[in-house]
Amino acid sequence: AVHGTSSKQPSKATLFSEEFSLDDRVGVVSGGNRGIGLEAAMALLEGGARSVYCLDLPSNPSEEFLKVRDYVKNMEVAGGKKAGTIEYVSVDVTDKNAVVREVERIGDEERRVDVCVAAAGILRNHISCIEYPEEEFKQVMDVNVNGVLYTAQAAGLQMAKYNVPGSIILIASMSGSLTNMHHHWVSYNTSKGAVIQMARSMACELGTKGIRVNSLSPGYIYTSLTAQYLDKHPGLIDKWSAQNPLGRIGRPDEIRGVVAWLASDASTYCTGSDIMVTGGHHSW
Ligand code: NDP
Structure with missing residues (x-):
């Protein structure tokens, strides 16, 4: 028999839509006031989450956030x-x-x-x-490092307390594993490299509790x-765009699908991984 397969463990015949469903789940998203965090929050809601809490600086919610909150009030999800x-x-x-x-509290x-x-x-x-x-x-x-750790710790505590096979997604960056010849990126690159290793290390420990970390x-x-x-440097978009095979920089909504997948039961065997969403950028 091939490792991992056995006639005693037939593959679960679940519909794709069920595997991807986030029906009734509760999400916590730091940096959810705008940008990638807010798109991640939308991904969870579109998947059917019952509530998503966006942790962000004690300032007023951004216009983007308020727009999304209004939009969600009238939004329908699957079913x-x-x-x-x-x-x-x-x-x-x-x-x-x-x-x-x-x-x-959440x-x-x-x-x-x-x-x-x-x-x-x-x-x-x-x-x-x-x-x-x-x-x-x-x-x-x-x-970028301590804040990510505190957020993951706080969520991990609740997942363990309520015995939930949760999914923790740490937003790192391609800057965590690639270098850049042209900029002064030492603090950012270092912090993001730490986040990638943080996810791997936490995944090792939390796997026994059924909690995944990527x-x-x-x-x-x-x-x-x-x-x-x-916005300050004309021509920079073209320069950055030329550094990947798709020839453009990405939109924040292009992160949604991967967040939804990592949050869902469609990725139950994925932990300790670094998932790159870069338009194929590999070659700094
Ligand atoms: P944004 O600046 O649009 O969003 C970052 C959010 O984090 C903002 O809402 C900001 O608050 C919030 N924030 C900052 N500091 C704190 C803090 N101390 N406590 C709570 N919230 C805080 O950036 P992105 O959406 O681009 O970035 C999101 C993540 O994605 C970051 O970790 C970033 O490093 C990563 N990333 C981004 C890439 C990109 O090209 N954009 C590429 C790779 C990784 P406020 O609204 O008040 O500013």
């Missing part, structure tokens, strides 16, 4: 069901106590947390590695994070 709800939760991911407290109210997407992140790239200022390096690590590494995506460069 003609009304879509779930999306809620803004003010929390700075670098404040571990606040993250744990808020996610615990878990206790909902009696579960099924999916966690840790998308809050910042990009500060403009200084050569030799002179890179200590404070700025710490700030990038604090949000990293998702986007390539260049047009969001407010990259707009700070792309």
